[in-house]
Amino acid sequence: MPDIECRIAESMVTQYINHSLSVDELEEFLDHISHCSSCYDELETYFIVHEAIQQLDEPEDGSALDFRKLLDQDIRKSRRYIRKKRWFHFLAGLLLAVFAVLLLIFVIFFITDIAHFL
Numbered sequence: 001m002p003d004i005e006c007r008i009a010e011s012m013v014t015q016y017i018n019h020s021l022s023v024d025e026l027e028e029f030l031d032h033i034s035h036c037s038s039c040y041d042e043l044e045t046y047f048i049v050h051e052a053i054q055q056l057d058e059p060e061d062g063s064a065l066d067f068r069k070l071l072d073q074d075i076r077k078s079r080r081y082i083r084k085k086r087w088f089h090f091l092a093g094l095l096l097a098v099f100a101v102l103l104l105i106f107v108i109f110f111i112t113d114i115a116h117f118l
């Protein structure tokens with residue numbers, strides 16, 4: 001799979017944070033930042049700013065949050081999300097295939113059944 005460019009990855013950073021990337025885009029983005037430290041740093045910066053702003057709206061619990069750990073968790077969560085989506089996609093395809101085969105069998109039986117009466 002061809003890797004996306006830094007230019008594209010950088011444009012995906014805010015979309016990643018806003019959770020508005022498609023599953024394919026998300027996977028490309030995560031693959032890119034997993035080996036491109038400059039884009040990862042870019043994401044980290046945006047993520048920290050975003051989380052810090054969110055923190056302002058939430059009551060202070062006294063503990064300083066580890067943003068790097070949060071980002072790490074967020075990335076892992078995104079990976080799980082991709083796997084889940086792919087799995088559902090696969091299952092849906094499988095069910096559709098099974099359904100199509102059952103329908104075909106039914107139609108064949110139906111036709112042969114009618115043929116007996118003719």
Ligand SMILES: [Zn+2]
Nearest residue numbers: 006009036039
């Ligand atoms: Zn990059």
